[in-house]
Amino acid sequence: MERTEVVLANVRGEVQLFSDDNKAGKMDISVIGKKLTVYHTEVNPEYEGRGFAKLLLERLVSYARENDLKIVPLCPYVHAQFKRHPEEFNDVWLKEGE
Numbered sequence: 001m002e003r004t005e006v007v008l009a010n011v012r013g014e015v016q017l018f019s020d021d022n023k024a025g026k027m028d029i030s031v032i033g034k035k036l037t038v039y040h041t042e043v044n045p046e047y048e049g050r051g052f053a054k055l056l057l058e059r060l061v062s063y064a065r066e067n068d069l070k071i072v073p074l075c076p077y078v079h080a081q082f083k084r085h086p087e088e089f090n091d092v093w094l095k096e097g098e
Contacts, residue, residue, distance in 0.1 A: 002052070004059035015060050017043075017052055025052050027060055027075065035094060036064050037072040057081055061092055070094035 002024070005016045008031060015027040025043035029036060038060060043052045057078060064071050071092045073079040082089045 002055060004055060006059065006063045015056050015063070017056050017059075019047060019052075025056055027056050027078075029060070031067075031069065034069055035072055036060075036067075036069040038075045038078050041075050041077040053077055061089065064092040 002017060002019050005018070006029075007013050007016060008029075011030050011032050013029055013031070015029060016023060017025040023044070024047040025041070027041045028039040030039070031037075041053055041056055043056075060071065060078070063069070069092070071078070071082075071089075072094050073082050082093050086093070
């Protein structure tokens with residue numbers, strides 16, 4: 001069973017993914033004001049190929065929507081997904097110059 005959590009300490013934190021109580025992956029994030037910056041997505045090698053990065057992305061986006069935040073996608077994976085599916089993420093994507 002997979003579950004995700006958003007853990008923040010001050011402005012830095014992680015979106016964490018657990019599989020059977022083992023940490024399977026994470027996204028490094030910060031939240032300052034109404035900006036959620038995502039720096040890095042990582043899935044542990046033994047969990048690759050199971051769609052876990054997508055689960056992390058879904059939790060990141062739902063957290064942003066729940067908290068009225070805009071995402072700054074510095075992470076190459078998140079940025080690539082935003083560019084591939086702009087209609088899905090336009091409401092939370094803070095594009096350069098906005």
